[in-house]
Amino acid sequence: MELRGPARRPARGRLRDLRRPGRPAPAGLPGVQHGCDVGRRLRALHRRAEAGPRGRPRGSQRLKALILAAGRGRRLGERELPKCLHEVGGRSLLARMLAALEPLVDEAILVVGFAEDELRAAAEAISPSPPLCFVSNPRYTDGSILSLLCGAERFGEDDLVIMDADVLFPRALLARLIQEAPADSFLLDPRSEAGGEEMMLVAREGRVRRIARRVQPEPGDVVGEGVGFLKLTPASQAVLKGELERLAEAGEVGRDYEDAIDAALAQLEVGYAEVGDLPWTEIDFAEDLAKAREELLPQVEALDA
Numbered sequence: 001m002e003l004r005g006p007a008r009r010p011a012r013g014r015l016r017d018l019r020r021p022g023r024p025a026p027a028g029l030p031g032v033q034h035g036c037d038v039g040r041r042l043r044a045l046h047r048r049a050e051a052g053p054r055g056r057p058r059g060s061q062r063l064k065a066l067i068l069a070a071g072r073g074r075r076l077g078e079r080e081l082p083k084c085l086h087e088v089g090g091r092s093l094l095a096r097m098l099a100a101l102e103p104l105v106d107e108a109i110l111v112v113g114f115a116e117d118e119l120r121a122a123a124e125a126i127s128p129s130p131p132l133c134f135v136s137n138p139r140y141t142d143g144s145i146l147s148l149l150c151g152a153e154r155f156g157e158d159d160l161v162i163m164d165a166d167v168l169f170p171r172a173l174l175a176r177l178i179q180e181a182p183a184d185s186f187l188l189d190p191r192s193e194a195g196g197e198e199m200m201l202v203a204r205e206g207r208v209r210r211i212a213r214r215v216q217p218e219p220g221d222v223v224g225e226g227v228g229f230l231k232l233t234p235a236s237q238a239v240l241k242g243e244l245e246r247l248a249e250a251g252e253v254g255r256d257y258e259d260a261i262d263a264a265l266a267q268l269e270v271g272y273a274e275v276g277d278l279p280w281t282e283i284d285f286a287e288d289l290a291k292a293r294e295e296l297l298p299q300v301e302a303l304d305a
Contacts, residue, residue, distance in 0.1 A: 062158040063105045063161065064107045064161070065107070065109065065130070066161070067097065067108060067111065068257075069119060070113030071166070073114075076284075076285065081118065082119045084119075088292050089293065093168060094119075100169070102128040105161070105178075106131070106158070107131045109151060110123055110135070111134075111148075113136065113137045113141075114141075136150070145255060146248070152237070158234065159183070160237055161174075161177065161229060161230070166284065167228050168280060169227070170278060170279065170299075171303070172303055173227070174229070181272070182270075184269065184271060185270060185272055186226050187273055188275065190222065190223065191225075194215065196214070199256075199258050200214075200223060201223070201226045203221065204221050206272075207269050207271060208270045208271065208272050211265065212259075213256075239264045240264045243260040247260055281296055
């Protein structure tokens with residue numbers, strides 16, 4: 001997950017896409033720059049147009065992944081580098097994530113910040129991988145809302161999966177979200193209990209009502225930890241973008257980006273798929289990384305075999 005900084009009133013900035021003329025960004029959005037390996041992306045998109053992603057029926061709605069990878073990962077205690085470049089079983093978390101996405105999505109958009117050049121180079125060298133594009137957030141230390149708001153400039157006509165980059169998981173977990181869950185969906189693990197660090201989901205009658213670190217469920221509610229992945233249709237993306245812009249304009253960028261999602265839930269009907277039968281972990285601390293390497297990796301690789 002993104003590292004959070006103190007709340008502050010952000011400066012106004014401009015967003016520029018390398019393929020389009022510049023245009024003003026919403027208040028509170030840092031100046032960012034988009035980019036991609038154009039030749040590689042065009043070749044890959046041509047192949048996708050011919051065959052379509054293997055994990056979805058031909059002719060289905062296009063799907064993109066938005067990967068939040070701008071954070072610094074200081075709490076891991078190892079060499080300071082982007083969290084998603086830490087290795088588990090000889091492969092980085094990012095390499096594992098892109099390999100899982102490759103048959104399922106048409107494009108992966110990485111929001112980058114800390115060690116941006118190193119992360120871009122590492123991502124472009126990964127194979128297999130879906131076509132890649134990058135969004136730069138130079139104010140990545142100011143709060144995760146800014147990273148998602150930068151990525152929100154790519155919200156649009158396609159379905160989207162928003163993903164934290166620091167998660168180890170088997171391919172079956174992602175496939176469950178993309179292929180089996182409702183159009184707007186979280187992944188919920190009912191095995192987890194709130195400890196103050198986890199983002200907990202509260203669902204009632206098949207609809208997620210809250211996402212927060214501390215929740216107060218009612219009798220009969222389904223409660224569990226959110227994996228850190230969220231699938232949204234274009235209409236729902238527009239609602240979320242509005243909440244992100246509202247918080248940024250109010251100077252509340254130091255809050256968790258999930259606070260914007262929580263506010264959007266009052267306007268949306270977002271379902272969920274349970275993943276209590278699958279191994280996964282979010283990696284925030286050194287003990288999480290050790291657990292991933294020693295305990296969860298054998299389970300993940302057994303499912304992926």
